[in-house]
Amino acid sequence: MSGDGPESAPLYAPTGLNVQAEVISQCSAVVQQFRDGKFGRPVAFTKIMGIIPNASAEGGPGQQAAHAYLGIIDQVEKERVEAAKRGDGGDGGGRSRSRARSGSPNGGRGHSRSPSPNEGGRHRPRSPSPDEGGRHRSCSPNRGGRHHSRSASLVEGSNSKRQRLNDSMLPWVVKDFIVEATLSPELQKTRNQLIEFAKDPKYVLGSIRNSTRHIAFPDSEWLAIIKGDAVDLNKVIASQFSVSHEPHRAEPIGEGVQILFGSSTPTKSVSTQAEWLTAWAKAADAITFVFPHRRRELDAYRQYIIDLFISSAEHVHQRIILLDRKLRNEAAGRRDLLLSDCARFAHWERSFLNDNGAAYLESKPKAKDGGKGASSGSGGEKRKSEPCKRFNDDRCPASKNSCRYAHICLRCKRNHPVSKCDRPSALSESFGAT
Structure with a gap:
């Protein structure tokens, strides 16, 4: 310039x-x-x-x-x-560079050593002078x-x-x-910490793991917090009840650096108000371990979700859980939004919780009968008698009455998902079938 x-x-x-x-x-x-x-x-x-x-x-x-x-x-x-x-x-x-060379008037050109091809650059193989404050470049790319x-x-x-x-x-x-x-002081502080963490997320994770006060929490979700991403509550609830060692996978986070995580597919998912509260309590403790100033924000958000659970019928609770996932992803994808800014979530509430909301309708199974209702004709009656696979996976956003399939167990046909069925597998019954 x-x-x-x-x-x-x-x-x-x-x-x-x-x-x-x-x-x-x-x-x-x-x-x-x-x-x-x-x-x-x-x-x-x-x-x-x-x-x-x-x-x-x-x-x-x-x-x-x-x-x-x-x-x-x-x-x-x-x-x-x-x-x-x-x-x-x-x-x-x-x-500073001139003073670091020889004391000759020509700035060190009369020095006995041969000039480096990048003379005048900042990567010459020499020891720094005191005038440079000792800020020499380390050979390590991390430092x-x-x-x-x-x-x-x-x-x-x-x-x-x-x-x-x-x-x-x-x-x-x-x-x-x-x-x-x-920005609010809370957002500024969070943003400054995330900028610092981005320099070396592996080091931050290692420091957390070696802390004497950290809680038991999945490594993948610690890293999500360090990077400013939303915590996966399904993985949190799965780790809460897991008694086996998870298989690990390698994830590159830098040049020549990998970190091991547990399985990316959780064995259990959040499907009820009680499970959400259990998973959120663990997630909030982990987040405030890294960002202590966010405790009031997370407590306000917890109360906001609890109020939605209390004021809604039970068949709407699955939609609230989906709404929670959307809101936390939305806040994590920005740096100017707090989870306690509940007034800014009104349009997402309508989208997920109203029967005519776009997000709710998008999450419902798509009709394949040319626009006819789920219960019209023999095809609709047949589908209504079939078990809903989403219900058995604890992820159906529709209520029992509005779903095109029956909310019954795949195994025993009773009114609970297969994950809560106490009946043994039907393998023994079908083993001798021809």
């Missing part, structure tokens, strides 16, 4: 804030000029505060916009300092990335040898600087 700046400076627009286009353009120009080194941080702060109307009004949109732009300037300054310390850019890095920039740490398993990206060319990173100022 030349001293005159790029041909068209990027716009740093505060998403969700009421800021005029002219103000955005002027503030973006100030940020770009500061990035180009045309003036220092105090001047940039003064210019931003002078451009944004009502920037000092407590709690107003002007103050939020000013806070966002000042955060961008702070981040640019931080990256500039880190680059100078690493010696991969900036005047500070160049001076080399610990002093990477924030943009590199956002990528799980980022390689320290990769060339550092320019954050200003990543639109979502620029918007994050702005939106982060409007």
